[in-house]
Amino acid sequence: MSGAHRHPASPSDGPRTARPVNPLRDARDKRLPRVAGPGALVIFGVTGDLARRKLMPAIYDLANRGLLPPGFALVGFARREWEDDDFAKIVHDAVRAHARTPFREDVWERLADGLRFVQGNFDDPDAYRRLADTLGTLDRERGTGGNHGFYLAIPPTLFPVVLEQLSRTGLADATDDRWSRVVIEKPFGHDLGSARELNALVNSVFPEDAVFRIDHYLGKETVQNILALRFANQLFDPLWNAHYVDHVQITMAEDIGLGGRAGYYDGIGAARDVIQNHLLQLLAFTAMEEPISFEPTELQAEKIKVLRSTRPVEPFDTTTARGQYAAGWQGGLPVVGLLEEEGFAADSTTETFAAITVEVDTRRWAGVPFYLRTGKRLGRRVTEIAIVFKRAPHLPFDQTMTEELGQNALVIRIQPDEGVTLRFGSKVPGSGMEVRDVTMDFSYGQAFTTTSPEAYERLILDMLLGEPSLFPGNEEVELSWSILDPVLEHWARAGRPQPYEAGTWGPSSADEMLARAGREWRRP
Structure with missing residues (x-):
């Protein structure tokens, strides 16, 4: 294996101009x-x-x-x-x-x-x-x-x-x-204090522009498509604000359990594992203002502005929910609860479901709640961002015409079926006037002949190129912990997580959390 090896000349050998740039930037x-x-x-x-x-x-x-x-x-x-x-x-x-x-x-x-x-x-x-x-x-x-x-x-x-x-x-x-x-x-620490210590340790050896913190969700094509969807289409930008948006739901649901992962997961929990990094990064992409350019510093600056403006909504007893999966059925088979999984103590208080309410205190988003939820052993594996719009201020239809009509929604599917769905009302064919929800669907798999690169391909290549656009910086990490820490401190004093049956969509407290505001979770 050792020794010199000759290969065909690289395109970069000899005189050259500046290296190719990120197509996202130009x-x-x-x-x-x-x-x-x-x-x-x-x-x-x-x-x-x-x-x-x-x-x-x-x-x-x-x-x-x-x-x-x-x-x-x-x-x-x-x-x-x-x-x-x-x-x-x-x-x-x-x-x-x-x-x-x-x-x-x-x-x-x-x-x-x-x-x-x-x-x-x-x-x-x-x-x-x-x-x-x-x-x-x-x-x-x-x-x-x-x-x-x-x-x-x-x-x-x-x-x-x-x-x-x-x-x-x-x-x-x-x-x-x-x-x-x-x-x-990840994990980039377990709270704000430990994150600061970790950042200081890493930056004592490598300068910040040489540090690449992997969040594999940011390497997914559909996450990057949030930027294209928002900033390449005049269609959406006028509606992307508190005047028209009722609320935003960001969900990462998994149908698998935690068998064999006690060593990593016990004591960490769903909020630290997913909300602090993946979901708050998705929130930042969703809520950020248009950057001056897609240079890494400009992109990160806009995300930091969002995270600085984001706060968890109190009181946490009613604006958050946490749960722990119990025995149930998944895919037609019986499965055990977390407390019966190998490596977990019978009195473990590690949450496998977490949901929080945050608001972004900016002119664009003032008063719009963002609901973030994640969990194991839920109904199906799915990650999505749902922009749910306000109802029309006036409907010239009687109740029988619009009985099934819901709110318009733009849903960005991150996985597994990458794409975008738009839900709106349409007349049902017939002699009468009846309006019903329909969906318009865009699928990556059907629209493009090439398959999407795996997230780690994009991120490893970006590291080799020195392109930090899709990597959270130390300030983003610390701001994310500052958002989540008050909720974690509250949960530490609140006793055990609420059990929920495996294969369902989480504890009843999560449904009550939205019901208090007259809303409900999407069923992906």
Whole structure:
């Protein structure tokens, strides 16, 4: 596996102009592929499920799409006593099992030439010397140019020791002609205080513009399409405000339980796991003002304005809900409750359902409630943003004509069936005047012939390109915790979460939360 390898010349070899830019930033370049320049990626925690199911396949898919340079290198770092060939076998099996694009032998051989493995404990100085030597060899033999990314696919408790070693060995150092970047996975702390400590730790080794906090939801095509839907279409912008919008519902529902995940999830809960990052980021994209441009700094500035203006609505006894799934039926099969899942204590108070009400105190959104909810063992797997509009101020129909008529709604489906649905009233065919709700549906799968890239493909490529547009910055992380912390503190004093039957849509307190305002949750 080691030694020099010759490859066809890269389009970036020799004299060149400025690298291709993000097509989200400049429509004139929409046909140009964003090809990463020379570089190597080191994955800490390469033996974990995330690396095998997501990261390795995403890297192969990028290579298969021609978006990685021929000399790209991937280095695994773990305690296993593997050789380079053992690591190559692991990557090969992961690609075969989980890659989105077809397996091509020529692509695999080119990628495999750049695979290396470094064995060692995370606190072993000798292992980091071997890592530095390995990267130096790759710089010389494969032309990675001293550009190194470090993906910390490890628990946050291990961040300090890895960051200290990267700093000590100089691997975190960058210069004008070579970059060094770090990628970290959530959770970004467990409250505001811990998030600040984590940010300070990371920024003591890597400057903020070299830190990429992965929120895989932001890599999904439909999330990015929120920007296109809002700012490329004059149709929606005049209605996107408190004059016309009654409320907004942002839902991330899962039908799976937590068997085998007690080590991560117990004591964390649904609000910390999903609302603090995924759902508040979706809120920011939904509520933000149009940025001056799609430069990362401009995009992040508008999101920060939204998060600074967002507050949880009190009293929390009536504006929030939390639950814990009990035994029930899912997909026609009986399933156990959380307290019977392996690894969870019989008196665990970890919530598996969380819903909160927030408001965005800006001129555009004043008085419009945003309802955020997430849960496990719910009716089906779905993530969506529903913009629910106010009822028409006057209907020239009697009650019998509009008995089934609801509120207009624009629904952005993030997963699993990516697309947009518009609900509105239409006359039922016939001699009488009867109005009924109908839907107009746009589906990504039907409208476009190409499949959407997997979220990790987009995010890994953006990291290699140094494009932080879709990564939350440290201020966004801290603001998100400042929104959620008061609710978490209230729940800590409020006793046990309310049980709900698996396969349903959560505890009754969640329905009561909206019913008090004369509203109800959508049933996706």
